[in-house]
Amino acid sequence: MIGFDHVHLRYPGPGHEPALEDVHVEVPTGQMAFLLGPSGAGKTSLLKLVTMEERPTQGRVRVLEFDSVTVRNRELPSLRRRIGMVYQDFRLLRDKTVFENIAYVLRMTGVLDHPTLQRIVLRLLTHVSLYHKRNHFPDQLSGGEQQRTAIARALVHEPRILLADEPTGNLDTVSALEILEIFRRVHTAGATVLIATHDESLAARYAERAIFLEEGRVVRDARPARGRGL
Amino acid sequence: MTRLRFFLSEAWEMQGRDVAGGLASLTALTAVLFLLAVVLLAGHNIRGAARALEGRKGLEVFLVGDLPEGRVGEMAELFRSFGEVAEVRFVSEEQELRRIERELGGVDVSEAMGTNPLSPVFRITLTPEAAGRAGVVQGLAEEIAVYEGVDEVLYGEAWIGSLERGLRHVYWATAGAGILASIAVLLVLWNTIKLAFLGRRETIRILKIVGATGSFIRMPYLLLGAMHATTASILALLFAALLRWVLVAMMPGLRFLPLSWTVVFLAGATLLGILSSYASVESPLRSLERSHEAVTS
Numbered sequence: 001m002i003g004f005d006h007v008h009l010r011y012p013g014p015g016h017e018p019a020l021e022d023v024h025v026e027v028p029t030g031q032m033a034f035l036l037g038p039s040g041a042g043k044t045s046l047l048k049l050v051t052m053e054e055r056p057t058q059g060r061v062r063v064l065e066f067d068s069v070t071v072r073n074r075e076l077p078s079l080r081r082r083i084g085m086v087y088q089d090f091r092l093l094r095d096k097t098v099f100e101n102i103a104y105v106l107r108m109t110g111v112l113d114h115p116t117l118q119r120i121v122l123r124l125l126t127h128v129s130l131y132h133k134r135n136h137f138p139d140q141l142s143g144g145e146q147q148r149t150a151i152a153r154a155l156v157h158e159p160r161i162l163l164a165d166e167p168t169g170n171l172d173t174v175s176a177l178e179i180l181e182i183f184r185r186v187h188t189a190g191a192t193v194l195i196a197t198h199d200e201s202l203a204a205r206y207a208e209r210a211i212f213l214e215e216g217r218v219v220r221d222a223r224p225a226r227g228r229g230l
Numbered sequence: 231m232t233r234l235r236f237f238l239s240e241a242w243e244m245q246g247r248d249v250a251g252g253l254a255s256l257t258a259l260t261a262v263l264f265l266l267a268v269v270l271l272a273g274h275n276i277r278g279a280a281r282a283l284e285g286r287k288g289l290e291v292f293l294v295g296d297l298p299e300g301r302v303g304e305m306a307e308l309f310r311s312f313g314e315v316a317e318v319r320f321v322s323e324e325q326e327l328r329r330i331e332r333e334l335g336g337v338d339v340s341e342a343m344g345t346n347p348l349s350p351v352f353r354i355t356l357t358p359e360a361a362g363r364a365g366v367v368q369g370l371a372e373e374i375a376v377y378e379g380v381d382e383v384l385y386g387e388a389w390i391g392s393l394e395r396g397l398r399h400v401y402w403a404t405a406g407a408g409i410l411a412s413i414a415v416l417l418v419l420w421n422t423i424k425l426a427f428l429g430r431r432e433t434i435r436i437l438k439i440v441g442a443t444g445s446f447i448r449m450p451y452l453l454l455g456a457m458h459a460t461t462a463s464i465l466a467l468l469f470a471a472l473l474r475w476v477l478v479a480m481m482p483g484l485r486f487l488p489l490s491w492t493v494v495f496l497a498g499a500t501l502l503g504i505l506s507s508y509a510s511v512e513s514p515l516r517s518l519e520r521s522h523e524a525v526t527s
């Protein structure tokens with residue numbers, strides 16, 4: 001569950017318009033929701049509130065059992081291990097192979113014995129159809145493959161929430177559809193999925209819910225029947 | 231243990247990314263610590279020499295002539311009973327004369343002078359603890375001077391005072407060198423570790439987003455700092471040992487630092503390395519927490 005209670009966000013510094021104004025929405029557990037709107041509408045800012053990289057200047061954000069008002073900095077790692085995050089620019093470790101990119105996140109949480117690492121990572125790589133590229137470096141992969149690596153990494157802790165910020169922004173249509181199919185499988189397995197994109201045609205195909213942002217405000221909140229358009 | 235190995239390999243990998251920078255840092259640290267080791271070595275040997283002198287710290291109690299045998303024995307016993315006194319040796323005027331004649335190379339002084347001009351004397355040595363304390367010799371001399379049969383009490387007040395002053399200077403010089411070296415080590419490592427951190431800023435941003443804790447991110451840097459400081463202090467001690475080995479031909483008796491000092495030297499440098507690395511990564515790490523804040527460099 002992700003809840004925004006009358007959230008305002010204003011970045012520090014003079015002359016900034018508020019990035020978000022009075023956002024009041026709730027994404028229930030297990031929903032596959034899209035966040036739509038033109039560039040600068042506040043989609044990325046909203047996702048940063050979910051990972052608590054930013055805190056609201058007013059209002060509160062509730063994510064799982066965490067609350068932006070009361071959360072302590074030292075609780076953030078455990079929050080983020082329960083949220084998978086996927087970006088437009090993939091954000092892979094360039095000097096590590098596909099396998100190592102994912103294994104690294106596991107090592108971080110103390111999973112250090114090789115058989116366990118192998119088992120978890122290879123299963124994930126099979127899940128995103130990258131088993132055969134496990135020893136490649138990010139620069140040796142196509143955009144779609146890099147994004148699938150990033151998704152495998154995001155899924156490593158079996159997160160309850162998967163967030164994606166313009167995940168198909170750098171991809172061709174076929175790769176984009178592959179990515180969305182993976183998201184749908186994750187959603188079917190029970191996770192809450194929240195995808196920010198300016199591509200309404202993708203949302204039309206997959207969304208259970210479409211939240212439209214403009215200039216920091218929610219302007220429309222639609223629950224389209226699948227495949228019927230927004 | 232496997233966790234430590236993981237962090238060590240991370241630190242080592244980080245070092246591999248900037249070999250030239252690592253060597254520059256290591257050279258600077260080794261130079262600074264070597265200079266400190268040389269100052270310590272000098273200080274140690276000066277103190278050793280001073281100790282040897284202090285061991286000779288004592289009093290010469292000259293007696294009036296013609297004291298009865300029993301009186302001399304009584305006095306010796308009395309002086310021996312003082313807590314500060316380690317040894318009391320009686321030297322009669324004849325023994326004293328013979329000693330001087332020996333030192334002069336067999337000249338017959340008594341024949342030349344007709345009579346023995348010397349007085350019998352007690353040579354008193356102090357216990358090491360008493361010798362180390364300032365003012366003890368003088369106090370004891372004043373106490374002994376009033377006894378019946380004592381003619382004069384002599385002690386090397388001039389050189390004792392200057393020895394104590396000199397040792398204080400040596401002490402302060404060593405402490406000053408230690409502080410300066412610590413500051414230099416701190417600054418060099420602060421800079422090295424900060425550069426290593428900033429060079430990996432993007433990676434660290436990614437680690438934060440996948441839920442890395444502060445201590446997970448920090449640990450390889452602390453180990454890197456410790457590795458630099460430990461290596462540099464080992465090299466510095468080796469060079470100092472080499473220097474002593476070269477100099478001992480000219481200055482026999484030149485001693486190397488005692489084991490306890492080298493242990494403190496190594497442990498202190500390592501601890502300082504960890505502390506400066508910690509200080510170095512703390513502020514950029516914190517500013518990464520808020521994504522809209524620029525990383526301070």
Ligand SMILES: Nc1ncnc2c1ncn2[C@@H]1O[C@H](COP(=O)(O)OP(=O)(O)O)[C@@H](O)[C@H]1O
Pocket residue numbers: 011012016018019037038039040041042043044045046521522
């Ligand atoms: N770090 C930042 N500092 C200041 N202003 C920012 C920052 N990030 C985003 N903004 C501003 O907040 C608004 C919303 O941005 P963003 O959330 O990135 O929108 P979107 O993802 O929909 O394109 C924009 O006006 C943008 O300029």
Ligand SMILES: [Mg+2]
Pocket residue numbers: 040043044045165
């Ligand atoms: Mg954006």
